Amino acid sequence: MPKIANLGSSLRRLRPSQLRQLWISVRRQKPSQTLGPFYGGRYRLIAVGFFGLFTILAGRAVMIHILSPSADILETLARRQYQTKIDLSPYRGNIYDRRGEPLAISIRRPSFYVNPRIFDPTPQETRQLAQLLELSPAHVRKVAKRTNYFAWLARKVEFSRAEKVNALKIEGLFEITEPARFYPNGIDLVPLIGSVGIDNHGLQGVELAYDGMLQGEVLTTFRNRDARGQSIYRDSLLALPEKTGKNIVLTLDSAIQNTAQRALQKGVEKAKAKGGFAIVSDPHTGRILAIANVNSAPSEINRNRALTDIFEPGSVVKPLVIGRAVELGLTRLDEVHDTFNGTYHEDKWTIRDTHGSASMTTEEILIESSNIGTYRIAKRMGPEKLATTLAEFGFGARDNQIGFPGQQFGRVSPWQKWRPVRFANVAFGQGFYASGLELVQAFGAIANGGNLMKPFFIDHIESPEGGMIESHASEIVRRVFSPTTAASMRLVLRKVVDEGTGRKAALTSWSSAGKTGTSEKVDPQTRKYSDHLRIASFIGFAPSVDPHLVIYVVVDEPFVKPYTGGIHAAPIFHEIAEEALRYLNVAPDKFPAKDVLAKGTNDHLQKSESQGNQAL
Structure with missing residues (x-):
């Protein structure tokens, strides 16, 4: 405060011509080096950022109000937000003996998938799931950490196990049925009839040799979800018609x-x-x-x-x-x-x-x-x-x-x-x-x-x-x-x-x-x-x-x-x-x-x- 008072008294003692000369000299003086970067590079960066944001908003406004998207595009955007597409294994054709006795048939088995964005089981639920589905707890945790909206957890599970899994009522865990293979004669005919993998493709035997004929067309179904990712209903009405594979009749008795x-x-x-x-x-x-x-x-x-x-x-x-x-x-x-x-x-x-x-x-x-x-x-x-x-x-x-x-x-x-x-x-x-x-x-x-x-x-x-x-x-x-x-x-x-x-x-x-x-x-x-x-x-x-x-x-x-x-x-x-x-x-x-x-x-x-x- 004393320094400011002394400065004011000094200015009052100056003549008008001296004050004018002091003002000119102050205006000609260069800005401080400590303020330069802010008013220079940072100012330009902020200006470019605001300009870019304005350009994006303006472009989006033009697209919405002038170049209006088609109904198909809007429908696709809506589906991405509210629907999950699931490709299920096709329903394979049957294999019979010469008298029409089934040797390999397709049945329905429950499978479980999750929405990783809301699937967050507790440590106890993780252990229970792993035990019921014959998985490792590490695998369950790995699936839960994914960032997409859909992931398989276990496929073609026995019905008795599926009932126990559903009884846990874990949020983000859902059930769907898909075709699975059943062999009425058990393992005795596996060396000849063969078997199929989890993707429903033949691995050996007749199942492999005639996989192209037995294989039906892929069944695609859609599951609707709400804003929180929960399924709105279980059996979708949007499922495409199923086309099963051809049947093979063997000479075996x-x-x-x-x-x-x-x-x-x-x-x-x-x-x-x-x-x-x-x-x-x-x-x-x-x-x-x-x-x-x-x-x-x-x-x-x-x-x-x-x-x-x-x-x-x-x-x-x-x-x-x-x-x-x-x-x-x-x-x-x-x-x-x-x-x-x-x-x-x-x-x-x-x-x-x-x-x-x-x-x-x-x-x-x-x-x-x-x-x-x-x-x-x-x-x-x-x-x-x-x-x-x-x-x-x-x-x-x-x-x-x-x-x-x-x-x-x-x-x-x-x-x-x-x-x-x-x-x-x-x-x-x-x-x-x-x-x-x-x-x-x-x-x-x-x-x-x-x-x-x-x-x-x-x-x-x-x-x-x-x-x-x-x-x-x-x-x-x-x-x-x-x-x-x-x-x-x-x-x-x-x-x-x-x-x-x-x-x-x-x-x-x-x-x-x-x-x-x-x-x-x-x-x-x-x-x-x-x-x-x-x-x-x-x-x-x-x-x-x-x-x-x-x-x-x-x-x-x-x-x-x-x-x-x-x-x-x-x-x-x-x-x-x-x-x-x-x-x-x-x-x-x-x-x-x-x-x-x-x-x-x-x-x-x-x-x-x-x-x-x-x-x-």
Whole structure:
């Protein structure tokens, strides 16, 4: 204050001319450097900001009042604010067996989604949700932290769990129903039928192979929400019409499939084996009636051994080799061959028989499953004709392509590369690879009179309304046996069951025919044939005169000795054939000897046998 008073008194003492000069000097003085940045750069920045905001408001005003948006644009803006679009899985078509029994159907299952903007469960609610929906608490918290308006929490939940979740009444948690897959036969048919993922796409088997046909069009629904994000009502009236997928009808018969599955399961467990499979086919049409799989390892529960495995088949190929030799006139069924008492030496390698004999007829070679006799007959054919024989029966030729994902085909190395020991091994079923379907196809030719049929397991495809879209018919690939040779081989294979290694495959009311097989497996550690790893198998048909079924049974790595097909696979064939023929109401052809009807049947059988022998 004193300084201000002194300044005022000093100014009063100045003359007018001095005051004018002081004012001019003050006006010419430059602004303080401390005030410059504010009035300079900051002022310009604020001015630009206000100008930009004014420009935006002016532009928006022009759009609203002059360039008015269309009704479609306004509707889209409203939907974004008040509607949630949800794409649901399509309703897949059904899969049926040949008699219309459902094997895979679509049902409705509850799913849960949240609005993360209002979904804020307490720690206790988080733990309860995680437990009921089989989720981790961390996952529930992660979903709750999202910033959008929609997020899936859990899909296709069991109804009992869904009721408990709804009872929690957590804000921002909503339920919706969507299609899910249900398999009436449980897990037994999963290796064949397959399964679908959470997105309703096929993962394996038929579900994958025909995913495009089974898959319907995506179902889109809209959920309205209020300003707080809550659903106004649960079932939207704005849902688009649902378009389901096509239905697929298989050639499988559920009754025969269940029979094969039970018999195989029991047989594999009794043998303490690694696994196994069984295929049942109609030899006259090529229709596959059953494909059963058993896998002991939990990690292989979905493995379809029947269609995706290849292996060295063993002695089950001997009827094909010897039958072709008979067809070519290289031997007769009654011709006697030297079998060297069960031990045959050639060069530096040896062939042995389980049932050794000094000599055997061609028929006995099959009945007793002689490796020596089979090789000596195959030598008359030579490597080239033997390789041609295997190819004509479909081994490695892809004649049995059925469109199954991962289906494998046999592999036979070029005959020009065969050494003598490889040629001998191939003759009695070692040294090359085959699939189960290839063997069923080949034996079907013996059963039906000589025609190699193309196997198939899709009968037809129909629209959701039941209209026929695509139908599959029987197809002959080629003729591999004359009717007379096929009839003769049926008679010999019946004796394999009645008198030889396949006695456990004999039926009570029907005649049966077939061949046992016991092939060696390569030890994965030593890469040599193992002393104990075996594949025990039996393939046959019944009834033997007019076969209705061809059945192939494989038991992989039986642990119980002996490891032979006659011990472990033939009884499984017996059980499947007995029940399947009874189910199909096939007339018995085995009767008591004194029965009059039996006499007529036996006369018929004897006549057939006589005709077969005369043909040779």
